[in-house]
Amino acid sequence: MNHSTPLADNRPTLLLVDDEPTNLQILRAILQQDYRLLFARDGDKALTLALGEQPQLILLDVMMPGLTGLDVCRRLKAQPATSAIPVIFVTALADADDEAEGFAAGAVDYISKPVSPAIVRARVKTHLSLVRVDELRATRLQIIQRLGMAAEYKDNETGLHVLRMSHYSRVLALAAGLGEALADELLNAAPMHDIGKIGVPDAILQKKGKLDDDEWAVMREHAIIGARIIGDDSSSLLQMARTVAECHHEKWDGSGYPHGLAGEAIPLVARIVAIADVFDALTSVRPYKAAWPVDEAIAHLREQAGKHFDPVLVTLFCAQLPAVLEIKERWGESA
Numbered sequence: 001m002n003h004s005t006p007l008a009d010n011r012p013t014l015l016l017v018d019d020e021p022t023n024l025q026i027l028r029a030i031l032q033q034d035y036r037l038l039f040a041r042d043g044d045k046a047l048t049l050a051l052g053e054q055p056q057l058i059l060l061d062v063m064m065p066g067l068t069g070l071d072v073c074r075r076l077k078a079q080p081a082t083s084a085i086p087v088i089f090v091t092a093l094a095d096a097d098d099e100a101e102g103f104a105a106g107a108v109d110y111i112s113k114p115v116s117p118a119i120v121r122a123r124v125k126t127h128l129s130l131v132r133v134d135e136l137r138a139t140r141l142q143i144i145q146r147l148g149m150a151a152e153y154k155d156n157e158t159g160l161h162v163l164r165m166s167h168y169s170r171v172l173a174l175a176a177g178l179g180e181a182l183a184d185e186l187l188n189a190a191p192m193h194d195i196g197k198i199g200v201p202d203a204i205l206q207k208k209g210k211l212d213d214d215e216w217a218v219m220r221e222h223a224i225i226g227a228r229i230i231g232d233d234s235s236s237l238l239q240m241a242r243t244v245a246e247c248h249h250e251k252w253d254g255s256g257y258p259h260g261l262a263g264e265a266i267p268l269v270a271r272i273v274a275i276a277d278v279f280d281a282l283t284s285v286r287p288y289k290a291a292w293p294v295d296e297a298i299a300h301l302r303e304q305a306g307k308h309f310d311p312v313l314v315t316l317f318c319a320q321l322p323a324v325l326e327i328k329e330r331w332g333e334s335a
Helices: 021-031 041-054 069-078 096-105 117-154 160-175 179-193 194-199 213-220 222-230 238-247 269-282 296-304 311-319 321-330
Strands: 014-019 038-039 057-060 089-090 109-112
Touching: 014 021, 014 041, 014 109, 021 117, 038 041, 041 057, 041 069, 057 069, 057 117, 069 096, 069 160, 089 096, 096 117, 109 117, 117 160, 117 179, 117 194, 117 238, 117 269, 160 269, 160 311, 160 321, 179 238, 179 269, 194 222, 213 222, 213 296, 222 238, 238 269, 269 296, 269 311, 269 321, 296 311
Parallel strands: 014 038, 014 057, 057 089, 089 109
Antiparallel strands: none
16 A cells, blocks of 8 residues: 655746636646746735735736735735735736836736747746745844854854844944945844854853853953854855944054954944944843943943044944834833
8 A cells, every 4th residue: 555645846836817717727828837836816816815815926926806906916025924926917918107117016027818838838937946045144144143143142142132122223323324234234244243253152241240261261252263163255245244243342542452453444334333332232121231221321332432443434324323222122121
């Protein structure tokens, strides 16, 4: 007797929506060999299937009785659970105004009827590739954030520290004129700042008293260890993460580590993270200290401007205090 279970169908899932059965049969013949197919002949069924089955891509007719394809597309885009599913309109409506309306509703592409099998296959393949790229990017960010949290757990943290300080870093980066794209990249790179602590013995990391000279020398190694862990990679995000890990303990006056860099020789992103990191450390409970009041932490930043910190960035950070305190409230110790 054969007790083997059938293999799961791991092919990408497509939802095909058209009120004409003949059109669905044409698309089925073109796509069934390479994809798992779902079918709907009206807008309501399409919305139900999209929500329940989470297809990777939807091919959607525009002219349907009841809910039109434009209505369906707008509703898909309005729901968080389905908003990221790409929609390709398959339609006989081919003038520029119709296409503009479709793109405004949230579609990623248009295929004109009568369809060409080669065009259908090519467009579907292209947009599924873009979905995979987005998934890989999102997965990479998740891994980076979790690695950052791993270091914080080892250091008696909850993982909320990396969330707060990375958002503080983004706020300061925007204030410093880095622009949205670089500020967002820093938001995602900053959680790796202390990844090197994975290589520091627990007895040193979790010591409640002051570190002696030998212990402090070992602790300072975490900046170089972090740079080694992240390594050399072509990704601009990982390059930024390495810079932050290696240089966020450098000081404006040159007294920091590991390289004794001073002033603007310290990379700007590392100078930004230094302020965000210290502010959060001061205003958070740690095994060796109580949380400082915010006004005392700000006074410390100002006192250390031109010594530990870039004085221009300290001024910018203090000017952004309302946004900083909103982040602190959102991801507080009890969050």
